[in-house]
Amino acid sequence: MIDGAAKDVAQILGHIPALRRYARLLAGDAAAADDLVQDTLERACAKWSMWRPGTDLRAWLMTLMHNIFLNRVRDWRHDDGHAALEDAPEPAHEPMAHAPEMLDLHRALDRLTPALRSALLLVTVEEYTYAEAAEILQVPIGTIMSRLHRARETVRVLMEGPTDAQRTHPLHLVKR
The missing domain is CATH 1.10.10.10 (Winged helix-like DNA-binding domain superfamily/Winged helix DNA-binding domain)
Structure with missing residues (x-):
């Protein structure tokens, strides 16, 4: 059983560079992208039983990430307490x-x-x-x-x- 878990972890780890690249482009900055990747990996671990072996793991992870990102966008738009654009911090160098x-x-x-x-x-x-x-x-x-x-x-x-x-x-x- 442990060997199977190690293999599953190795499979996921191989997709982290693609997840980070996609998250960076979606989120717009490195910190938000890292949070998005972290949340995606956490969701993948929690929902691992839903992944069907033999299907494209990368596509499944990207779907999870996309859904998490959309949920954040929806939450931000409905949050009346979010900062105005002029109050946002300047982008990092x-x-x-x-x-x-x-x-x-x-x-x-x-x-x-x-x-x-x-x-x-x-x-x-x-x-x-x-x-x-x-x-x-x-x-x-x-x-x-x-x-x-x-x-x-x-x-x-x-x-x-x-x-x-x-x-x-x-x-x-x-x-x-």
């Missing part, structure tokens, strides 16, 4: 501060909704297929494709600015 395009990308990612950010990060950073991302986020594959398109377009506009057509025709025509 980033070693990449000399790379404006990286900062612009981080700012653009921060402006995405959690649903759009999650879809974009799972497909582009974690390299999941659309089907795998849909399973992790528990949505239809068409929803992933739609979210991915909207996320990419939003990031593009935030990074480059609107196109001439978008400036002259800010409203989209809808067929009747």
Whole structure:
């Protein structure tokens, strides 16, 4: 029995770098990301009996993390006592501060909704297929494709600015 537990722990430990990378991009700072990873690992241990051997452990862990993150976002939005944006502490010094395009990308990612950010990060950073991302986020594959398109377009506009057509025709025509 102990050998099986050691094997399970070893399996989880192998996924921590991917969990940290995804958490860092979701949460926006290292401390919040570390808390998210810790909570994910705690939840995985508590819910270990729910994982089905033979299925993708990494995807299961990412699903746990995504759900924990969304719960935090929902809790924060409903918390009337949260600090105003101007009261928030200044962001920590980033070693990449000399790379404006990286900062612009981080700012653009921060402006995405959690649903759009999650879809974009799972497909582009974690390299999941659309089907795998849909399973992790528990949505239809068409929803992933739609979210991915909207996320990419939003990031593009935030990074480059609107196109001439978008400036002259800010409203989209809808067929009747």
